[in-house]
Amino acid sequence: MLSGFLIGSQLLEPVSRGETPSLRRFYLRRALRILPSFLVVLGLYLFVPAWTEMPVVTPAWRFLTFTQNFGLRRNGFSHAWSLCVEEHFYLVLPLTVLALRGRLRAPSLIAIAAAVMGGGMLLRGGLWQHHFSALGPGDPGWREFDRLLYYPTYARLDGLTCGVLLAALRVFRPQAWERWTRGARAGAMAIVGLACLGGVLFINEEHYRYLPYVLLAFPLAALGFSALLVSLAGPAASRVCARIPGVKTFAVLSFTIYLTHKAVQHGVRDALAPQGMDAFHVVTVLGGAVAVLLAALALHHGVERPALKWRERLERGLTSRKPQAQPAAP
Incomplete structure (x- = not known):
């Protein structure tokens, strides 16, 4: 959800100004943000056996093409499956924005988002009915659950969709965004968010891997975190969060923590x-x-950090070569 919100904002802000988002700039920023650290850690997994928490079974080309999350079974660096979802999102959203800019209004956007989330529920429900409806609690067939219904990108569209919707609200309806991120409405959104996440925990505890979980857990989690983001996006909540010691540092390190945490924790335990x-x-x-x-x-x-500095220099070069923008038509 947070990725959908941040990346959606980056792509929609130029559209709100009547500009065309630069695919070259977008992919330059994403590549130099992700690939250098990812490739270094992947090299450790592939060439330093002592580093990995489990033997690496997935072929290297699956990591390099970000297709690891389809047909995945847990092994070394398997947590990079979620980065595959991110990369697929980076490929699809910019092209979608370019294709639909200026052609959609709020009701159509909401209808598309509802169709994506509803389609995801139907797809997960159909796969569950086909593969798991006849299984007993201890049946070994449940081992296929994560491979079919947890890791693949088609199971992860709810959060991305909700994040993009919030980005569109913030960019195109800033006054409405201000109203919902302040005062009593922000408090109400916090309650709604916690209630949705509580519902996810209840379903997971009582009916894990059964049909209600498959249908409801993903959209409820997406809606819950979306409501929490709205409640925390106002200036008062942001100031409080900014005063918590270590928050900014942890945010800066979030990607490198994601890449290294499993192998390092495994080494400490051993x-x-x-x-x-x-x-x-x-x-x-x-x-x-x-x-x-x-x-x-x-x-x-x-x-x-060196890769991000290099990115800044390359971006300045792109900006200096960019032709003067023409004013948008009234």
Whole structure:
């Protein structure tokens, strides 16, 4: 959802000014934000066996083409499946914005979003009925659940869709966005968000992997986090969040933490296990957290930050060569 909101905002803001989003600039920014750190960590997984938390079974080309999340079974660096979803989103959304800019109004956009989310529910429900409806609680066939209904991109469109809708609201209806992110309405959205997420937890606890979970958990989670984002987007909540120690640093390191956390935590657990400390021992938990932050800092300063500086220089070059924009037609 957050990715849909941030990336959607980047692409829709030029449209709101009557400009055409630059695909070259967009893909330059995304490539230099993601690929350098990703390729370094992928190299560690492929060429340094001591690094990986599990043996790497997925072929390298699946990582490099971001198709790993289809037909995936857990192995080393399998958590990169969610980055595949991001990359598919980066390919589709810019082209969609270019194709539909100036042709959609709010009711049509809402109808398309509802169709995407409803279609996702029907697809997941159909797959569940075909593959899992006859299985008992302990049946080994449940091992296919994540491969078919958790990792693939088609199971992850709810959050992206809700995020893009919020981006459109913020960009094209700024006054409405201001109203809903302040005061009592923001508080109400927080309650709605927590209620939706509570519903997800209830379904997961009581009916995990059964049809209600497959149909409702993904859209409820998307709506819940969307409502929470609205409640936290106002100036008062933003100021409070900004004062929490470490929040800005954690936000800066979020991608490098995502890439490294599993392997680093696994290394800490292996190192402390001979001392009688299991995975949930307080020393293991705290030591793993510190080690992950240190690894993320190293990757950020050694790879990510230099790549972002290079991106800034390339963007300035693109801007200097950009032709003067023509005023939009009235």
